[in-house]
Each structure stands twice: as structure tokens, then as C-alpha cells.
Amino acid sequence: xxxxxxxxDTSFRDGFQSVFGARVLTNDFLPAVEAAVHAGIxxxxxxxxxRFQSLFMYCGESAFDMMDRFRKAAGPDARLQALxxxxxxxxxxxxxxxxxxxxxxxxxxxxxxFIRNFDALNDVRNLVYSGRCIKNxxxxxxxxITMMELPAGCSGAHDPAFYMxxxxxxxDSGVPYDSVCFKDASGxxxxxxxxxxxxxxxxxxxxxxxxxxxxxxxxxxxxxQYRAAIEGxxxxxxxxxxxxxxxxCQPDLLSMWHTLKGTPYTLDIDVSKILEANHIQQECxxxxxxxxxxxxxxxxxxxxPMPGGALTANTMMMRDTGTFHLYSRVIEAMSECVxxxxxxxxxxxxxxxxxxxxxxNVTQGPWKKITDGYGKMxxxxxxxxxxxxxxxxxxxxxxxxxxxxxxxxxLDVLEPGIPKxxxxxxxxxxxxxxxxxxxxxxxQTPGGNKGLDFLKGDKPVNCRxxxxxxxxxxxxxPKTESSxxxxxxxxxxxxxxxxxxxxxxxxxxxxxxxxxAVDMKDGMALKRPPIEVRTQLPGxxxxxxxxxxxxxxxxxxxxxxxxxxxxxxxxxxxxxxxxSLEVVKGQTVQSGELxxxxx
Numbered sequence: 397x398x399x400x401x402x403x404x405d406t407s408f409r410d411g412f413q414s415v416f417g418a419r420v421l422t423n424d425f426l427p428a429v430e431a432a433v434h435a436g437i438x439x440x441x442x443x444x445x446x447r448f449q450s451l452f453m454y455c456g457e458s459a460f461d462m463m464d465r466f467r468k469a470a471g472p473d474a475r476l477q478a479l480x481x482x483x484x485x486x487x488x489x490x491x492x493x494x495x496x497x498x499x500x501x502x503x504x505x506x507x508x509x510f511i512r513n514f515d516a517l518n519d520v521r522n523l524v525y526s527g528r529c530i531k532n533x534x535x536x537x538x539x540x541i542t543m544m545e546l547p548a549g550c551s552g553a554h555d556p557a558f559y560m561x562x563x564x565x566x567x568d569s570g571v572p573y574d575s576v577c578f579k580d581a582s583g584x585x586x587x588x589x590x591x592x593x594x595x596x597x598x599x600x601x602x603x604x605x606x607x608x609x610x611x612x613x614x615x616x617x618x619x620x621q622y623r624a625a626i627e628g629x630x631x632x633x634x635x636x637x638x639x640x641x642x643x644x645c646q647p648d649l650l651s652m653w654h655t656l657k658g659t660p661y662t663l664d665i666d667v668s669k670i671l672e673a674n675h676i677q678q679e680c681x682x683x684x685x686x687x688x689x690x691x692x693x694x695x696x697x698x699x700x701p702m703p704g705g706a707l708t709a710n711t712m713m714m715r716d717t718g719t720f721h722l723y724s725r726v727i728e729a730m731s732e733c734v735x736x737x738x739x740x741x742x743x744x745x746x747x748x749x750x751x752x753x754x755x756x757n758v759t760q761g762p763w764k765k766i767t768d769g770y771g772k773m774x775x776x777x778x779x780x781x782x783x784x785x786x787x788x789x790x791x792x793x794x795x796x797x798x799x800x801x802x803x804x805x806x807l808d809v810l811e812p813g814i815p816k817x818x819x820x821x822x823x824x825x826x827x828x829x830x831x832x833x834x835x836x837x838x839x840q841t842p843g844g845n846k847g848l849d850f851l852k853g854d855k856p857v858n859c860r861x862x863x864x865x866x867x868x869x870x871x872x873x874p875k876t877e878s879s880x881x882x883x884x885x886x887x888x889x890x891x892x893x894x895x896x897x898x899x900x901x902x903x904x905x906x907x908x909x910x911x912x913a914v915d916m917k918d919g920m921a922l923k924r925p926p927i928e929v930r931t932q933l934p935g936x937x938x939x940x941x942x943x944x945x946x947x948x949x950x951x952x953x954x955x956x957x958x959x960x961x962x963x964x965x966x967x968x969x970x971x972x973x974x975x976s977l978e979v980v981k982g983q984t985v986q987s988g989e990l991x992x993x994x995x
Contacts, residue, residue, distance in 0.1 A: 398662045402439070402606075402632035403649065404477060405432055407677065408466070409441035411640030414612065414704040415690045417712035418450035419859040422462045424680055429469040431676040432637075435669035441634075442466045442508065444478030446709055446744060448486035452839060453846055456855035459486075460506050460831050467507030477538075478508045480530070482515035482522035483778075483806060484745055487838035490778060492810035495837040496526050500533035502834050512610075514540035514579055516746035517738075518558075519779030520565040521805055527571040538608065539566055539573040542741035543593070544701045545584035547731045553739045553782035554585075556592040563597055575606040580621065581703035581743035583612035587624040594628030608632040611646070612704030616693035618647040619655055626661055638674050639681060643691040644704030650674075685860035687711055689723075696724075700731040701742040702751065710751055712860070717984055719934045722758055729754035729762075736789050737774055738781025749773050759933045759987060766793045768842065776802040777809070813837040826851050843939055843956040843963040926975060927994040931957060931966055937983045938963060942992070946974045954992055955979060966991050 408429060412420045432440060443463050451459040463476075470476060483490045485499040503511065511530050515522040523539060530537040541562050546554050559578070566573070578593060590609070597607055609625035611618045611634070622633045634646050641648035649670060653663045690708045697707075714720040733750045740746040753770035757763060771793035772778060774785035780803075794800060802809070817836040821828045832851060839847030935957035942954050953965035954974075972994035979991055 398660055400664050401626060401656070401661050403635045403663060404439045404441055404632065405437045405637060405649070406441045406634045406646050407636045407640040409443055409445060409447050409479065410634070410705055411636045411645050413446050413709065414644040415640055415686060415708055416684060417709035418447045419454040419712070420684070421455055421859060422457055422465055426465060426469045428677040428680045429466060431673040433470050433474055435673035436666055438473065439475045439477070440470060442476040442478060444480055444486050445705065449488060449839060452835065452850045454856065454858045456857040460502065463506040463508065475510055476508050477510035477512060478503050480511050480513045480526065481744060482513060482526050485526065488841060490806055490810060491837060492813045493525060493807055495813040495834065497529045498814065498830060498834050500529040500535060502830060504533040504535055508535065510536040510538060512538045512540050512577055514542050514743070515779065516542055516743050517740045517779045517781055518542055518562045520562065520569050522779050523566065524569050524571045525807060527573060531572040536574045537572060538575045538577050539571065540577040540579045542743050543578055543580040543585045544582050544741050545586060545698060546739060547699055547735045550735050550739065556589060556596055558782065559593045560596050560600065563600060575608060576601065577608040577610055579743065580611040581705060581747065582697055582701035583614045583618050583621070583704060584698050584701045585621060587617060587620040590621045591624035591628040594625045594630050598629030606631045610634040612644060613642045613647050614644050614694055614704040614707065615698050616695060619651060622647060622652060623655060637670070637677060639678050639686065643693070644707050683861045685862050696727055700727050701734065702727060702730065703743050703747045706744055706747045706751065717934050717936055718986060725758045726751065726754045729757045733770065736786035737770065738785035739783050740773060740781050745769065746773065763789065763792055766796045768797070771797045772799070775799055777806060779806055820848060824848065824852065841963055843965070927970055927972060928990055929954060929966065929969060929992045929994065930988050930990055931985050932987060933957065933964065934986045935964065937979045937981055937985060940977070940979065940981050942974050942977065944974050944977050948972060948974060957985065968994060970994065
């Protein structure tokens with residue numbers, strides 16, 4: 397008797413994320429959802445992961461509205477799954493307990509029935525509380541163990557023994573779960589390792605527990621991994637459909653169906669209906685720009701495990717900031733970040749930490765700047781890494797971030813999030829709803845809150861379509877003439893202990909604007925030459941924190957740049973007055989570009 401292999405269609409979440417950086421408008425794809433259900437596909441990935449953030453940040457839409465419309469299009473009987481990242485859930489950073497609980501309730505409310513829940517560090521502590529919240533909300537909890545191949549020469553984790561230890565830790569933790577998934581976001585695990593891992597898991601879990609395997613075709617071995625997993629005892633695999641299959645996406649549904657011919661396994665699909673659904677899906681997405689890197693095999697990820705779901709999100713952001721030409725160098729540098737970072741699995745958010753650090757190493761020099769996420773990860777603030785990170789890099793992180801190594805439970809250092817969100821909503825006069833509370837928590841960044849920006853009406857749409865006749869016009873700062881004289885000030889000459897100074901005083905406030913020593917030979921002030929403030933890295937101007945004429949002190953943040961989901965403040969190198977400001981919010985800048993001039 398043939399064994400029917402279950403499958404989930406990942407086109408509408410991981411497919412969107414892996415090809416378009418998750419930037420797809422809801423109106424554009426809903427007909428494809430209806431077509432998929434009509435073709436007999438009743439298990440679809442509908443949200444979560446980076447797709448949650450991208451709807452707010454790049455599509456001008458609420459993720460909750462999208463999930464409601466997805467459920468309506470799919471019908472009441474479809475199984476809709478979302479992806480959650482342990483204590484990060486779907487947020488840009490680790491969330492406190494109250495927000496983790498709210499996440500499960502909100503996704504249940506908005507039509508989700510299954511949640512696949514993983515921790516990128518495979519720290520089981522990060523799965524226990526989130527798993528309980530998922531089950532308490534009445535959702536199917538699919539607990540996941542994350543996999544990848546280590547860079548050359550590395551060992552100590554990410555082998556079958558490591559994965560079985562993690563699985564045993566899950567069983568011992570008491571976390572409630574309904575099924576188990578082995579998730580290889582980079583698609584780099586050797587197929588034989590996959591077989592041995594699934595075989596051992598089946599032996600440990602028994603025949604009644606449902607086991608899933610998830611991978612990407614990025615390294616060109618996805619189909620082989622699935623074949624190995626199925627032969628090892630796997631019950632279900634994640635597949636996508638053209639034009640959202642292969643390359644950085646999941647293996648193709650029809651390709652997998654064809655692969656299983658002549659074996660004891662079948663997907664049991666109606667091929668003619670699948671072809672019809674594929675045609676509709678292609679028609680829905682015909683106007684979108686398909687990045688070339690999303691449609692090819694990238695064997696270099698075997699050595700630098702970049703997840704398919706993060707690869708194009710990062711290349712999209714690099715295109716946005718004009719740094720796509722650095723991509724190959726960043727991928728190459730990423731291998732060292734993995735090797736020295738403790739072997740956390742390269743899947744969001746850890747994959748982003750690796751990529752951000754590699755990006756910083758390329759643009760600012762190796763280990764000159766420890767990025768916030770990577771630094772906190774190796775210091776233990778997101779959980780325990782599979783092996784200890786490189787002590788040298790840990791020391792640099794401690795010094796730069798001003799934080800000690802942390803060995804406790806990450807949830808214990810996070811303050812409740814709901815009261816903070818309520819205060820913000822009250823202050824801004826915005827509706828206090830569970831959805832708005834969660835949006836604020838999930839989209840909080842070190843430099844601001846993109847959820848608040850959205851709720852206040854800032855709803856940018858940045859989806860790349862080939863039908864766009866013109867590229868979005870880049871913002872530039874208005875041109876201003878630099879002047880050595882600050883407006884609205886009066887000059888005084890003051891002598892103290894025989895030393896003479898020129899003092900500039902602001903007329904309106906009486907504040908001292910500047911003090912300069914006077915050369916007694918000719919009575920001229922020894923005026924400091926203007927100081928140019930330039931950025932050391934490319935990015936987009938996320939916030940402008942000063943204006944022309946402002947007095948600033950050394951170390952004050954003038955602007956905040958955003959690149960690769962990192963926010964980097966550009967600080968004043970000395971005290972002074974903003975003589976000219978050369979950038980505006982939303983502008984793209986390159987390394988070395990002038991930000992401001994201080995008088």
C-alpha cells in the first residue's frame with residue numbers, strides 16, 4: 397500500500413518572502429488562493445515570519461486585515477498555518493510574555509489554525525512559554541528543530557546527535573505540541589544527515605507522531621533532502637508552486653510528485669487542476685519583479701548558509717540602499733560570522749544577525765563595529781547558542797555594547813509590553829485595541845516604532861513591479877548655502893584673566909552659541925573651521941533628529957540611518973551649531989556622503 401505524503405503549499409508566505417522579500421499586495425494574490433483551494437490544496441501557509449512586518453513596512457497594509465481576507469478566500473475548512481520564532485514570535489525583537497500570549501490570541505482570532513514554532517538557537521527554553529500560549533489559544537502547535545550545514549572546518553553541533561538531543565530536551569521540557577518539524581531554512585543540510593535525523597526522530601517519537609520536513613532549493617539539493625526525509629519516515633513536506641518554487645523557495649509541487657513516481661509514496665494530487673492553479677498564480681504575479689538571484693541555485697550558501705527566505709529580503713534592501721554590488725562580498729564574509737558566532741541556525745532572526753554583521757564587516761572593516769543583534773546574541777541575551785562563541789568576539793561585543801555576558805532566561809529581562817503600548821496609544825489618541833497593541837510591540841525598533849508610524853498614517857508602498865514606468869523619486873535635501881555666521885546671534889568680546897574671547901550669543905534665548913579665542917596680534921577670532929559630518933556606511937535616512945541652527949553636543953545623534961534592518965545613529969563629532977543639514981527623512985545615502993556641517 398502506498399503511503400500518502402502530506403504537503404503544505406508555502407507559496408503565499410515563504411514563496412512571497414523568498415522571491416519578493418515578502419512584498420506582495422493582498423489584492424494581487426487572493427485569486428491565486430481561491431484557485432489553489434479549488435485545485436484541492438487545503439493546507440496553506442498564510443502568514444507570520446517576515447511577511448507580518450513587510451505588510452506594514454512595505455505594502456501599506458495591516459497583516460491582520462490580510463489574514464482575514466486570506467481566510468475568506470480560502471474558506472472555513474482550509475488549514476492555514478503561520479510561522480512563529482519562539483520568543484520573537486513575528487516581531488523585530490524578542491517579546492515579553494504578555495506580547496507572546498497576545499500573538500497567539502491574535503493569530504487565532506484572525507483565521508490561523510496552525511503555528512509552526514521554532515527557535516533559531518535551538519534553545520528549548522524559548523519554545524516552552526510560546527508553545528503553551530499557542531496551545532492555550534486553541535491552535536495546533538507544530539514545534540520545530542532548526543537545521544543547517546556548518547561552514548567548512550566547523551563541528552560541535554548540527555549533526556543528527558545534536559538534533560536528537562534537542563528533540564529529547566523538547567520532550568523533557570513538557571512543552572505541549574501536536575506535531576514536529578525539522579526546518580532547514582538555508583537548504584544546506586546534507587541529505588544523508590537528513591535521513592539519519594528523521595530516522596532517529598521516528599524511532600524516538602513512535603509511529604503516531606506526525607513529522608514534517610521543511611527546506612529550500614537554494615543550494616540545489618531540496619528534492620534530495622525531501623526524498624531522504626520521506627525514506628527516513630517523514631509524513632509531510634513543504635512545497636511551492638510556479639512561479640514561486642525552486643531557487644530560493646521550496647521545491648516545486650509537481651517536481652516532487654514526479655520524483656515519487658515508482659516509489660511507495662505519493663502526493664495524490666490532480667495534476668490538471670494544479671496546472672490550472674499555477675496558471676492563475678502566474679497571471680496574478682506577472683507584474684512583479686523577479687530578482688535573478690531568487691530563481692537560481694546558489695551553491696555558495698553551502699559554506700555561508702543564507703536562508704532562502706532572507707536572501708531576497710536582503711538583496712531587496714541592498715537594492716533600496718544602492719549597495720547590491722556588495723552582495724557577494726557580504727555572503728563570503730557571513731561564513732566567518734557563523735563560525736565565530738556560536739552556530740545558531742541561520743534562520744530569522746539569527747540569519748539576519750549574521751548578515752548584518754557581515755554587512756558591517758564589509759562596509760566598516762572586519763569586527764570594527766559589532767551590530768546590536770549579533771552582539772546581543774553572542775552575549776546570551778536571546779538564549780544559549782549551540783556552542784560557545786569566539787571569546788575574542790565576545791570581548792569586543794562586551795566593550796562596544798557595554799553589556800556583560802548573560803546566562804539567564806531571556807524572558808526574565810523583558811518588561812511587560814502591553815502597558816507600554818497602551819500608554820503610547822493613549823498619548824497619540826489612537827484606538828486601544830489588541831491589534832494595535834501588538835502592532836506597536838512587533839514593530840518597535842531601537843530608533844523608533846514603525847508600527848506607530850503605520851497607525852499614524854505613514855503607510856509606504858515599496859513593491860517592485862516591472863510595470864513601474866519610473867523608479868520612485870529619491871528624496872534629497874534642499875540645497876542650502878553654508879555660512880560661517882549663525883543667524884540670530886550677537887557677537888561679544890570678553891576678556892578673562894588676560895585672555896580675550898569672541899562669544900556668540902543667541903538673541904532669542906540668551907544661550908551661548910560659540911566661544912572662540914582671539915589672536916591678540918590682529919584681533920581676529922581664531923574660529924574653528926566648519927566640521928563636516930559624513931556617514932561611514934550606506935543606508936536610508938530613517939529619522940532626522942536635528943534642524944539647521946540647532947545647538948548640539950558631542951555624541952548627540954543627528955540622524956538615524958537604516959540598512960539591513962539595522963538602525964545606526966550618526967553622532968556629532970564635537971559641540972557646535974548645525975550650519976547646514978544635507979539630508980531628509982527617506983533619503984538614500986552612500987558611504988562618505990555629507991550629512992551635516994557643524995559651525
